[in-house]
Amino acid sequence: xxxxxxxxxxxxxxxxxxxxxxxxxxxxxxxxxxxxxxxxxxxxxxxxxxxxxxxxxxxxxxxxxxxxxxxxxxxxxxxxxxxxxxxxxxxxxxxxxxxxxxxxxxxxxxxxxxxxxxxxxxxxxxxxxxxxxxxxxxxxxxxxxxxxxxxxxxxxxxxxx
Ligand SMILES: Cc1cc2nc3c(=O)[nH]c(=O)nc-3n(C[C@H](O)[C@H](O)[C@H](O)COP(=O)(O)O)c2cc1C
Numbered sequence: 715x716x717x718x719x720x721x722x723x724x725x726x727x728x729x730x731x732x733x734x735x736x737x738x739x740x741x742x743x744x745x746x747x748x749x750x751x752x753x754x755x756x757x758x759x760x761x762x763x764x765x766x767x768x769x770x771x772x773x774x775x776x777x778x779x780x781x782x783x784x785x786x787x788x789x790x791x792x793x794x795x796x797x798x799x800x801x802x803x804x805x806x807x808x809x810x811x812x813x814x815x816x817x818x819x820x821x822x823x824x825x826x827x828x829x830x831x832x833x834x835x836x837x838x839x840x841x842x843x844x845x846x847x848x849x850x851x852x853x854x855x856x857x858x859x860x861x862x863x864x865x866x867x868x869x870x871x872x873x874x875x
Pocket of ligand 1: 723724725726727728729730764765766767768769788789790791814815816817818822825826827829830
């Protein structure tokens with residue numbers, strides 16, 4: 715896929731780590747969404763954003779100023795239903811990948827912190843193994859960033875002959 719840059723939004727660093735890994739592997743320049751003023755309008759990019767209540771942060775802004783050719787959503791869920799994520803974020807036919815990032819409670823601030831406190835209460839009332847695991851990550855943090863998860867993204871960026 716012919717993209718000219720990697721652009722991302724990250725609140726606590728996990729999405730930034732994936733963007734940096736992709737930068738090292740492809741040589742493509744990497745920008746935070748806030749710093750894309752220097753990019754010409756409609757530059758074709760791969761956009762990475764973290765998931766916030768099912769929405770890919772920054773995606774709307776990225777699509778308003780750049781030609782978003784592919785999207786990576788970074789979250790803490792073990793897996794997501796890609797078609798639902800696509801619908802909820804109005805992505806239509808844009809290629810979409812899910813990457814498991816992490817959770818860093820000490821770096822979550824403001825409204826995000828309040829939202830996660832409410833989520834923690836909900837999870838604390840549940841006893842199924844998935845909710846228990848999520849509660850543990852919310853309370854103590856977790857880091858699932860891995861190179862392997864980028865394989866499908868790299869295949870899409872640089873298809874092998
Ligand atoms: C307010 C809030 C809402 C979140 N909503 C979701 C969600 O809907 N789905 C999900 O998988 N992860 C969700 N997360 C987890 C983040 O997407 C995850 O921690 C991600 O790795 C953060 O990326 P960053 O470090 O680049 O900011 C949420 C986190 C916060 C703080």
